[in-house]
Amino acid sequence: MLIFAARRALTDIVNNKFLHIVSIVTIALSVFIVSAFSLFFNNATDFLDAWRKGVRIIAYMSNNVAEPQRTELMETIRNSSGVAAIEFISKDDAYNDLKEKIGQQSSLLDGLDKNPLPDSLEITLADSCRKLEDIEELSQNIGGLPYVADVEYAQKWLHRFNGIYNLFKVTGLVLVSIFFIATLLIIANTIRLTMYSRREEIEIIRIIGADEEFIKYPLFFEAVAQGFLGGVAGILMLYLAFVLTVPNFAPETVFSFFEIRFISVKFSLAIVLCSMMIGWVGCFFSIRKFLKL
Amino acid sequence: MYAVQGNNSIIRMFHVSKWYGKMVALSDVTLNVCQNEFIFVTGPSGAGKSTMIKLLYMGETVSSGSILVDGMNLARISKKQIPMLRRKFGVIFQDFKLIPTKTVFQNVSLVLEVAGFKPKEIYPLVMDVLERVGIEDRSEEFPPVLSGGEKQRVAIARAMVGTPKIVLADEPTGSLDPDSAAHIFQLLRSVHERGATVIIATHDQQMINNHHGRVVRLVKGRMA
Numbered sequence: 001m002l003i004f005a006a007r008r009a010l011t012d013i014v015n016n017k018f019l020h021i022v023s024i025v026t027i028a029l030s031v032f033i034v035s036a037f038s039l040f041f042n043n044a045t046d047f048l049d050a051w052r053k054g055v056r057i058i059a060y061m062s063n064n065v066a067e068p069q070r071t072e073l074m075e076t077i078r079n080s081s082g083v084a085a086i087e088f089i090s091k092d093d094a095y096n097d098l099k100e101k102i103g104q105q106s107s108l109l110d111g112l113d114k115n116p117l118p119d120s121l122e123i124t125l126a127d128s129c130r131k132l133e134d135i136e137e138l139s140q141n142i143g144g145l146p147y148v149a150d151v152e153y154a155q156k157w158l159h160r161f162n163g164i165y166n167l168f169k170v171t172g173l174v175l176v177s178i179f180f181i182a183t184l185l186i187i188a189n190t191i192r193l194t195m196y197s198r199r200e201e202i203e204i205i206r207i208i209g210a211d212e213e214f215i216k217y218p219l220f221f222e223a224v225a226q227g228f229l230g231g232v233a234g235i236l237m238l239y240l241a242f243v244l245t246v247p248n249f250a251p252e253t254v255f256s257f258f259e260i261r262f263i264s265v266k267f268s269l270a271i272v273l274c275s276m277m278i279g280w281v282g283c284f285f286s287i288r289k290f291l292k293l
Numbered sequence: 294m295y296a297v298q299g300n301n302s303i304i305r306m307f308h309v310s311k312w313y314g315k316m317v318a319l320s321d322v323t324l325n326v327c328q329n330e331f332i333f334v335t336g337p338s339g340a341g342k343s344t345m346i347k348l349l350y351m352g353e354t355v356s357s358g359s360i361l362v363d364g365m366n367l368a369r370i371s372k373k374q375i376p377m378l379r380r381k382f383g384v385i386f387q388d389f390k391l392i393p394t395k396t397v398f399q400n401v402s403l404v405l406e407v408a409g410f411k412p413k414e415i416y417p418l419v420m421d422v423l424e425r426v427g428i429e430d431r432s433e434e435f436p437p438v439l440s441g442g443e444k445q446r447v448a449i450a451r452a453m454v455g456t457p458k459i460v461l462a463d464e465p466t467g468s469l470d471p472d473s474a475a476h477i478f479q480l481l482r483s484v485h486e487r488g489a490t491v492i493i494a495t496h497d498q499q500m501i502n503n504h505h506g507r508v509v510r511l512v513k514g515r516m517a
Contacts, residue, residue: 210376
């Protein structure tokens with residue numbers, strides 16, 4: 001029965017090429033738009049995440065801390081929750097680093113009779129310690145330890161960044177949800193219109209003695225096939241656009257910590273499955289009306 | 294009276310009425326149709342001819358009264374049994390009701406597909422019936438390119454292919470020229486000769502006068 005229905009559905013698709021192509025293109029464009037938004041927001045979120053991962057805590061040490069005390073301090077910090085790694089930067093290393101960074105203006109430092117920079121500890125945060133509150137708590141704890149003169153973690157910048165990040169995530173979620181709902185409605189309506197245009201055909205098939213299954217199965221098959229083809233075409237269009245545009249805009253040359261990636265295979269499959277399901281649901285609600293006596 | 298009595302009845306209508314809101318389409322019609330009868334249902338436009346045809350294949354349901362078709366009481370059959378009832382009929386319409394996106398062959402074969410025939414059984418049966426109506430050479434054409442007479446021959450082929458017990462024709466020659474109409478009528482005669490009961494709703498008085506068959510006359514929904 002199902003094979004027969006699939007065969008009839010395929011014949012109908014071939015016979016109604018124009019109608020099906022219009023439906024598939026409509027679905028493909030809808031899928032393309034919603035996937036493009038997801039792609040953008042996924043990457044934007046990844047970018048912000050990667051940026052936040054770059055946040056480190058710098059603990060400036062008091063003057064003349066002996067090595068045993070420094071080792072003990074580093075051990076204490078390393079064992080704190082939320083710390084992934086710790087590195088000692090001696091005042092001489094910091095001085096040389098600064099001199100290198102300022103380049104031609106390094107002669108300014110020549111006027112100093114001694115190195116004004118303190119020894120410091122550069123603390124890399126663990127993945128579990130990415131929230132602003134956690135970073136604040138950890139830096140306060142570190143600041144309270146002996147031999148630590150001051151702690152810095154780009155507080156002002158991080159506060160602003162946190163606001164932007166949360167706003168971006170909420171906006172992205174809302175926009176993707178709106179586009180997703182719009183896509184649902186467009187696909188369901190496209191399928192409904194396809195069915196509506198075939199109401200006379202359905203009526204004729206009923207007159208010649210077709211039962212509901214005979215009418216329904218090929219229509220469901222067609223609707224699901226439309227959803228599948230539209231979904232796949234939408235994803236392929238996005239991939240093509242991605243491949244053609246991303247090499248021209250390579251943020252990794254600007255931001256070494258970030259690489260733009262296409263939506264995952266899982267997400268693509270979910271979109272195609274979703275598109276097929278919407279086809280099924282759209283067909284379900286449309287033919288219910290036509291199958292009344 | 295027009296009712297024919299006998300125990301070989303295939304259709305029985307008892308005091309059948311049909312109304313749409315306040316408009317009465319059929320009123321208190323009682324009719325008995327025997328197997329292999331050839332009947333004309335005639336009357337002016339709006340007399341209830343098409344309504345009577347629709348009630349028989351349950352394109353509409355009766356407002357009162359009851360109908361028996363080949364032992365099935367239409368008032369008592371379930372929704373699932375309606376397709377079985379409809380397979381007893383071959384129905385021909387004035388506007389042909391062919392599916393424009395299916396070829397002539399596909400339009401006709403649909404009846405057999407619905408009845409559960411296998412694809413290898415369908416092909417010879419369809420080609421045979423297309424040959425009988427003289428349209429086998431156009432089996433791969435789509436209905437929009439056919440003439441009115443050709444479309445109606447396809448519709449007759451579709452009505453014949455399942456060898457139904459009853460063929461209903463609602464103004465089958467209404468939109469055809471006289472030559473095509475005569476050909477269509479001959480085809481309906483051949484269906485009758487092969488054993489089917491044929492009921493033709495028509496207001497074509499000339500066709501009725503020229504051919505033998507029982508005449509049921511309706512006027513304003515009542516049998517006259």
